[in-house]
Amino acid sequence: MDVYENVAAQALESLVGTIRLDKKEYAVSLIWSSVEAIELRPREQARQAAQRVGSDLFALRAEADRKRFEQYALGDYALGHKSGMPALASCVADVLSDSLYGVWPLGIGVWWLVGIRSDGMIVLDRASCDEDEIRKMFEQGLLDESWSQVVCPTAWQIPGSLSAEQDAPLLGPPRVKLRVVNIDIARFVLWGACGGILLILGLFIRSWWPEPEPIVLPAKPVPPPPAPWFRKPPIEASLRYCTDVLQTYSLEAASIAGWFPVTGRCDGNQFSYQLKRRGGLDHWLSPLAVQLMGSPQVRLWGAKNQAELQWQASELPSFQADHPGNPNLSVVQARLKAEFDELGFNVQFEFKDGFWPSLKLTTTIKQSPVLLLPLFTRLSATVINEVTYNVEDDYWILSAEIYGASARMRKE
Incomplete structure (x- = not known):
């Protein structure tokens, strides 16, 4: 199954880009791709892919031993993604030892679908406020691949599946985070140059400008802080x-x-x-x-x-x-x-x-x-x-x- 063609074909109106779990906001609905074994560095592969599809953000995901990168993900400001935001799918994948295919109702009216192969590769990451859309994608994925662990809402009655309401996804540390694709170097250099000129001009003026006489103001009495029990019930x-x-x-x-x-x-x-x-x-x-x-x-x-x-x-x-x-x-x-x-x-x-x-x-x-x-x-x-x-x-x-x-x- 070409996962990304399937995702691109869905209506964007129902797409959800962020989910808050335990007071932390995570990025979901990222587009995941494998790093190719070519001379181009993984970072450049991710940036070029982001430029091709018009994405604003990317993230790199390393293997378990962290010796080399195996995947990159693309994000978009339009979905609420931000630089520094951790990828939820990676947090789940990092603690798995086998394949996982699951849908969880996270929050009210939001369903998150994730597919992670036995080799740890993330192949599907999508959150939506349309339950029917998510269920159709989920059922298609069951036909296309074999999964060691399948999780979905109990009401869907999928044979051999675990209950999403009873088996919450386990999360590892948030080590894969989004970052900005492009930094405007020209603007950065221009700002730096302007700042340098202003600094030199300020030092020059200060060298001949006479020092003003210090003005000593009488100290104002500091009022005491209010009693901490004021307006609290005894x-x-x-x-x-x-x-x-x-x-x-x-x-x-x-x-x-x-x-x-x-x-x-x-x-x-x-x-x-x-x-x-x-x-x-x-x-x-x-x-x-x-x-x-x-x-x-x-x-x-x-x-x-x-x-x-x-x-x-x-x-x-x-x-x-x-x-x-x-x-x-x-x-x-x-x-x-x-x-x-x-x-x-x-x-x-x-x-x-x-x-x-x-x-x-x-x-x-x-x-x-x-x-x-x-x-x-x-x-x-x-x-x-x-x-x-x-x-x-x-x-x-x-x-x-x-x-x-x-x-x-x-x-x-």
């Missing part, structure tokens, strides 16, 4: 609220078929539940999420088989600007350590110095963290960083920040 309100919503909404998060809540988090401004795939599909999430209490936002995490539901927290009472910090954090730490020891709970402290010093407290308990509220009632300027609830193992983590008095007040 721990008495936020800890009780976060514990309540994480307990209540764990049942809501468990209501989406094929997805299971793993970890809940709340910081007083918003709360969320991380979900793990257990047979569910990405496109089930949004339609079912809007039916849940509070209509949470859905965030997908690509190949990690995870997602997240996010709710906005209710408005809580907050500290005012004139609320004082704790006068002596060392005394606070000693008292809290003794009280946690008496309760039989482990606790860690981390002191942070600065204009507004603070004491970070972290503890893990099996009981509801509301149990700890009496320990904080005598403290001022204390807020939560985050309350975490692990659904699978049924334990809580509390991270709180206890702020001290400012450096100016300590001097006074």
Whole structure:
């Protein structure tokens, strides 16, 4: 099968050039070719091929031992490709030991088709928002070649295939990245020459221009930074609220078929539940999420088989600007350590110095963290960083920040 003629024949309207996985953007829908055994260097072969088809970017891919280049890929700015962007197909090929032919639904409404032969050569790399188009190309490839591993969406019901929803593509390090085909040398030289002339002219003028008399301005007083607990809810309100919503909404998060809540988090401004795939599909999430209490936002995490539901927290009472910090954090730490020891709970402290010093407290308990509220009632300027609830193992983590008095007040 001439892969590239087949790709060129498809409608360009549905083509997708980039995919974001785990906060990193990858280039897809690249045109891959083999480096020929001729005198022309691989870099020049790639550049000449890019000029023939009007591509803006290229990448070189080496063999596993990295002694010589075996393939080059062509990219295009029109598809969202950028210099320095890693090639997703190469990340998959680098960790394979046999051939792979697969389609994965990555994100909502995007399907990625990749074909990698047993010798490690990438023969197909295409992402599209047209499922029918991708499926036709996929089925044609099944007829043209024999593959060791075939992956596709379960709904396609291809005999002998693995489920794309259960078998996410494994990624190696992003070592193959796009680069620009041509650099405008003439413009670069012209800019350099202009800069040199301006530098020489500036040095000449400075050599005879009289030095101005220095102007000494009176120092302006620097205003102190605002108190970090200003407009944040006190721990008495936020800890009780976060514990309540994480307990209540764990049942809501468990209501989406094929997805299971793993970890809940709340910081007083918003709360969320991380979900793990257990047979569910990405496109089930949004339609079912809007039916849940509070209509949470859905965030997908690509190949990690995870997602997240996010709710906005209710408005809580907050500290005012004139609320004082704790006068002596060392005394606070000693008292809290003794009280946690008496309760039989482990606790860690981390002191942070600065204009507004603070004491970070972290503890893990099996009981509801509301149990700890009496320990904080005598403290001022204390807020939560985050309350975490692990659904699978049924334990809580509390991270709180206890702020001290400012450096100016300590001097006074």
